[in-house]
Amino acid sequence: MHDDDGFSGADGGTDGQPEDRRTAGPTVIEGRYELLEPIGSGGMGEVWKAHDRRLRRFVAVKGLLDRRATTAETQKAAMQRARREAEALAKIEHQNVVTVHDQIETADQVWIVMKLLEGRSLADLLRRDGVLGVPRAADIGLQMAQGLRAVHEASVLHRDVKPGNVLVRDGGQVVLVDFGIATFEGADRVTRYGGVIGTPPYLAPELFAPASPGPTPASDLWALGVTLYEMVEGRLPFGGSEVWEVQASIQQSPDPVLRYAGPLGPVIQGLLATDPGGRLDAATAEAMLREVLAEPGPPAPTRA
Structure with a gap:
C-alpha cells in the first residue's frame, strides 16, 4: 500500500499537520498522543509511532480517512463510516488481532490508537x-x-x-x-x-x-x-x-x-x-x- 497523507492532529483542540512539526513543534492529538515518526503505510495513510503522554507508553496511531478520495459533499458520511469502523475494531479482543486502545475524532479525521507491537x-x-x-x-x-x-x-x-x-x-x-x-x-x-x-x-x-x-x-x-x-x-x-x-x-x-x-x-x-x-x-x-x-x-x- 502506498498512501502518504498528511494527518491531522489536535493539540489543545486545534488541528495541525505532522509535516509542520519542524516549524510548529510536535503534533499531539487530543493533547495526549505525540506523533513521533511514520512506521508504515496502509490503505488509508501512514501509521505513526506515537508517545502516549498520559500513560507514558509508545503506541501506534493511524487515521481512517483518505481525504484525497473524499469530497466536501461526502465528508460527513465518510466521517460517520470511519467512526463506526473504529468502534467495531475496538470491540475485537483477540490475541491474533492487533489491540485497539482508543478512538479519537478531530475536525477532519478519525484516528485509532493501537498497541505498538515488536516483531x-x-x-x-x-x-x-x-x-x-x-x-x-x-x-x-x-x-x-x-x-x-x-x-x-x-x-x-x-x-x-x-x-x-x-x-x-x-x-x-x-x-x-x-x-x-x-x-x-x-x-x-x-x-x-x-x-x-x-x-x-x-x-x-x-x-x-x-x-x-x-x-x-x-x-x-x-x-x-x-x-x-x-x-x-x-x-x-x-x-x-x-x-x-x-x-x-x-x-x-x-x-x-x-x-x-x-x-x-x-x-x-x-x-x-x-x-x-x-x-x-x-x-x-x-x-x-x-x-x-x-x-x-x-x-x-x-x-x-
Whole structure:
C-alpha cells in the first residue's frame, strides 16, 4: 500500500499537520498522543509511532480517512463510516488481532490508537527464508484463521490479508495488523481510483464479477489461502501484479500446482475455491489446520 497523507492532529483542540512539526513543534492529538515518526503505510495513510503522554507508553496511531478520495459533499458520511469502523475494531479482543486502545475524532479525521507491537512481518520472514516448513506454515495459518474468525464475528472485513499485514512475534504469536481499509460485512462495494481496494495478488475472483456483492468473509479467506500457498511453495499461486493479470491467471489455471504443501494441500485447495459458496470458512480452516499440526509434515524445501 502506498498512501502518504498528511494527518491531522489536535493539540489543545486545534488541528495541525505532522509535516509542520519542524516549524510548529510536535503534533499531539487530543493533547495526549505525540506523533513521533511514520512506521508504515496502509490503505488509508501512514501509521505513526506515537508517545502516549498520559500513560507514558509508545503506541501506534493511524487515521481512517483518505481525504484525497473524499469530497466536501461526502465528508460527513465518510466521517460517520470511519467512526463506526473504529468502534467495531475496538470491540475485537483477540490475541491474533492487533489491540485497539482508543478512538479519537478531530475536525477532519478519525484516528485509532493501537498497541505498538515488536516483531517481523511474515513478508520479511518469507524474503529471508524463501519458504516455510509445513508445521510452521500451518501454525501461522491457524493463528491467522483464528484472528479472522474473531474479526468476522464482529461483522468486520479485513480486506487486505497478506504477509505484509501479518506480524510474527519472537515467541511465535501471530497478529493480524493494518485494518486501514477494513469495512463492514454487507457494506456497499467500495472502489478507489477506478479499482477495488486491496492488493491484486490476494484479491478473490468474485470481487470482480459484474454482480459482485463486494467484500465478504469468503474473500478474506481466499487471501488466507494465497498466503498459505506462498508460505509453503515459495511463490504466489497466480501470476501477475496488476488486477487484470491476476484475474486472467485464475481463470486460466484455477488449480495451482502444489509441490511442497503435503497435508496442507486440502486446506489450500479449499480456501482457493473460485466459488465463494464452496470455499472453506474460518472455523473449518481452523479445524483442518489443527489436524495438520497433529501429524508430522515434510521439511521445508531448500532454496535453489
